[in-house]
Amino acid sequence: MRLPFDDRAEAGTLLAARLSGLGLRAPVVLALPRGGVAVAVPVARRLEGVLDVLVSRKIGCPGYPELGVGAVAEGGEPVFDPGMLRRTRSAEEDFARVVARERAEVARRVAVYRGGRRPPATAGRDVVVVDDGLATGVTARAALRAVRTGEPGRLVLAVPVGAPETADALRSEADEVVVLATPARFHAVGQWYRRFDQLDDGDVLRLLGRGSARGDV
Template sequence: MGHLFTDRAEAGALLAERLRGLKDPVVLALPRGGVAVAVPVVRRLGGVLDVLVTRKIGYPAQPELGVGAMAEDGEPVFDERLMTSLGLTRAALEKVVESERAELARRVRVYRGNRPLPSLTGRDIVVVDDGLATGGTARAALRFVDAAKPGRLTLAVPVGAPQTVRALRAEADEVVVLATPPDFHAVGQWYGSFEQLSDADVLALLAKE
């Protein structure tokens, strides 16, 4: 199994070549990894770069397992099928949701301070991440943007699990993905360099644009 991309910057440059016909877009990166992909995208397309903060809602007994997600001040979006299979109710997740909402608010303050998101209504919006595994945070992000009534909503990612990409096509006007490997297990397996980014890394990337 070879890597598809050297790093997120290369993946973003390749992704930018596939994005066409967007007029003065707002490029919304999902921190943290999506920011490094989005920088070369906005350099190619022009427009505005900003972050759209999302948080996974984890299964309390196994926090790495996402049973839902939320974006900024949007409502939680749950994986109802997974919750049913786990015997989970929304009430059982209240403490997790409260904790993640607090962390989400903290990250919004770190990344944007008191500055609001740019207006999304009627604009071409591109939501960018470094890959799609379960797609929970991307789904929450797309629904948050869709509620703002954008002109055109595009999800752009370098790589994704085939079934996740298929499922998310219903959430956007267009999904642009460079590769959907059948042996997909994790986003990081397709990158030569896939280091974890810090808040400071995100701020440094945003400051360059």
């Protein structure tokens, strides 16, 4: 796989081509906002699936918000990284305020992105969770566990690029993990894209509107 990708759209097109060989039938394609939505648009189109979002938020360490110790996704319980808890000498209970704040942000984004629509039904369906890359994988793990509670028929995690150890660790959370590239010297998702612009809520809504396969079922 040639790296870096030009942008998320190119990465999504290549990912869609790989996924087309899995025999997925009209899948529900759930994108992790914000960056995962740009990747998921060509995936949903190629697979003729239903495109929607699944909001998952990192739980940061107080005072060091970029240091993720866990994550929480809509419809799911907080998921913590045991290694990070040991590293920070913390317990899950220490993050109650952070979890509450991130739950509120999850609810805000769900309201903005879905506008009161109910999420697509996933019971017995093929479901593909899409993000623009895997670093620690904590938000993807929380998302997969939240989706699993809806009893999908087949659960696939699909990303263009990811840290090798993270991709391996997440294979226990999904029926299949599809990663186009797992470069050894992985430091951050953005290093594997020529253009890796930060997206805002308006970008997400615009992209969802372009997802021609999007709809309610």
